[in-house]
Amino acid sequence: DQQVKQNSPSLSVQEGRISILNCDYTNSMFDYFLWYKKYPAEGPTFLISISSIKDKNEDGRFTVFLNKSAKHLSLHIVPSQPGDSAVYFCAASGSSGSARQLTFGSGTQLTVLP
Amino acid sequence: DAGITQSPRHKVTETGTPVTLRCHQTENHRYMYWYRQDPGHGLRLIHYSYGVKDTDKGEVSDGYSVSRSKTEDFLLTLESATSSQTSVYFCAISEQAKPNYGYTFGSGTRLTVV
Numbered sequence: 001d002q003q004v005k006q007n008s009p010s011l012s013v014q015e016g017r018i019s020i021l022n023c024d025y026t027n028s029m030f031d032y033f034l035w036y037k038k039y040p041a042e043g044p045t046f047l048i049s050i051s052s053i054k055d056k057n058e059d060g061r062f063t064v065f066l067n068k069s070a071k072h073l074s075l076h077i078v079p080s081q082p083g084d085s086a087v088y089f090c091a092a093s094g095s096s097g098s099a100r101q102l103t104f105g106s107g108t109q110l111t112v113l114p
Numbered sequence: 115d116a117g118i119t120q121s122p123r124h125k126v127t128e129t130g131t132p133v134t135l136r137c138h139q140t141e142n143h144r145y146m147y148w149y150r151q152d153p154g155h156g157l158r159l160i161h162y163s164y165g166v167k168d169t170d171k172g173e174v175s176d177g178y179s180v181s182r183s184k185t186e187d188f189l190l191t192l193e194s195a196t197s198s199q200t201s202v203y204f205c206a207i208s209e210q211a212k213p214n215y216g217y218t219f220g221s222g223t224r225l226t227v228v
Contacts, residue, residue: 089156
């Protein structure tokens with residue numbers, strides 16, 4: 001049973017528009033959430049994170065929103081650029097035991113069309 | 115990625131043969147992880163290490179073993195490779211058990227079991 005779910009395997013957006021990637025989780029012990037970006041033939045790289053004590057974190061063009069009651073987070077990219085085309089993984093961790101290790105979603109392939 | 119290298123980058127092996135993948139880091143980080151990436155599953159934790167000779171199982175540890183005799187090296191062994199172990203394997207490192215910036219990943223090893 002996947003504890004972190006990304007229900008959209010792919011997303012296409014036009015350059016300059018907003019990209020919204022979604023992620024849902026089921027484990028209420030998760031208290032820290034991260035987004036990673038992955039290009040082909042490379043390892044995932046950290047993009048942005050958010051603690052459960054916050055509902056929004058912004059870093060340049062990237063903003064992550066957290067809705068704890070819905071166990072849902074989203075990544076907004078504005079404006080989207082062709083270089084943003086990659087697979088985006090949502091990840092979560094908790095504070096104790098095995099939950100401290102990062103649990104990843106299945107990823108969303110974002111394609112930004114020029 | 116800087117400070118973490120995986121070898122080999124690509125390997126083709128036959129069913130039933132043993133295979134060892136190596137992860138080497140120069141960051142002196144305490145924690146090391148092995149993940150596998152498969153379509154529809156994202157990244158799943160195989161084993162992790164929290165110090166020299168200290169290892170534990172992850173979500174998909176069956177058929178895999180690990181060893182860490184030095185801080186800088188974390189080895190993943192498939193004792194008898196099966197076709198279901200065809201995957202891309204990623205090593206990751208972190209300084210803390212629950213780092214604010216997640217893990218740093220290597221570039222991956224693509225393993226094909228024929």
